Amino acid sequence: MRQLRLGVNIDHVATVRNARGGSLPDPLRAALLAAEAGADGITAHLREDRRHIRDADIERLATKIPLPLNFEMAATEEMVAIALRHRPHACCIVPERREEVTTEGGLDAVRQHDQLKPMVARLRDAGCRVSLFVEADPAQLEAAVSLGAPVVELHTGAYCEADGEARAHHLRRIRAAAARCAELGLECHAGHGLDYDTVAPIAAIPNVVELNIGHFLIGEAIFVGLDAAIRRMRAAMDEAVAAGSAA
Ligand code: PXP
Numbered sequence: 001m002r003q004l005r006l007g008v009n010i011d012h013v014a015t016v017r018n019a020r021g022g023s024l025p026d027p028l029r030a031a032l033l034a035a036e037a038g039a040d041g042i043t044a045h046l047r048e049d050r051r052h053i054r055d056a057d058i059e060r061l062a063t064k065i066p067l068p069l070n071f072e073m074a075a076t077e078e079m080v081a082i083a084l085r086h087r088p089h090a091c092c093i094v095p096e097r098r099e100e101v102t103t104e105g106g107l108d109a110v111r112q113h114d115q116l117k118p119m120v121a122r123l124r125d126a127g128c129r130v131s132l133f134v135e136a137d138p139a140q141l142e143a144a145v146s147l148g149a150p151v152v153e154l155h156t157g158a159y160c161e162a163d164g165e166a167r168a169h170h171l172r173r174i175r176a177a178a179a180r181c182a183e184l185g186l187e188c189h190a191g192h193g194l195d196y197d198t199v200a201p202i203a204a205i206p207n208v209v210e211l212n213i214g215h216f217l218i219g220e221a222i223f224v225g226l227d228a229a230i231r232r233m234r235a236a237m238d239e240a241v242a243a244g245s246a247a
Helices: 011-020 027-037 055-064 077-086 113-125 138-147 157-161 164-184 196-203 215-224 226-246
Strands: 005-009 041-045 069-073 090-093 129-134 151-155 187-191 208-213
Touching: 005 027, 005 187, 005 215, 005 226, 011 027, 011 041, 011 215, 027 041, 027 055, 027 226, 041 055, 055 069, 055 077, 069 077, 077 113, 090 113, 113 129, 113 138, 129 138, 129 187, 138 151, 138 164, 151 164, 151 208, 157 164, 157 196, 164 187, 164 196, 196 208, 196 226, 208 215, 215 226
Parallel strands: 005 041, 005 208, 041 069, 069 090, 090 129, 129 151, 151 187, 187 208
Antiparallel strands: none
């Protein structure tokens, strides 16, 4: 059966911590618990304004977790320097605007090609698996190939937010993009906004190998605990993979 990895994004544990200052709840504790609950990786986004994850969190995560760390970062010199210092397993380059509440759209790898090219090369040379967080748009996938990024993460935000026919339309685009990734030799990940309801159709796409999920899991943890929330998500993913394999 296809292996589908779950990367648990722990940013919003830090959001709650920062609401009060101090050190609790601790994102490292969440990461260690996520590992126990069946996560395959930990994802953390060090934003320019440090609104949730802070530099010290990255330092602790990079040295203390038993799982690969996926460092989400804007395409800036500051973030590249931090990535090169910690050499996380993976670096996912995301677009970032200070005023946005969350990462609202994909990276424009076509328009930012010349700026991204040397950054991707430096991160790769440091041994990081580089991925680009892009919309399900064939031009963005081709740009990823031309940039030498081995992985793309498809933005599932619009799919998750839409209903009915609009959601079906976004799902078709994501499926087509995943199929194009296979043709182009790109490893295909997906994420943003996924919950128990929206995860199955994405998990069922044959060549998607990793999902990164955060906000919903941390919110759900308030009600059922982080361990239970992650286990249920893991089960939903595994069922979708199994159903796809049987079909
Ligand atoms: N993948 C990427 C590249 C992201 O930027 C985010 C949000 O930080 C996620 C996945 C997780 O999204 P969510 O928190 O909505 O599950």
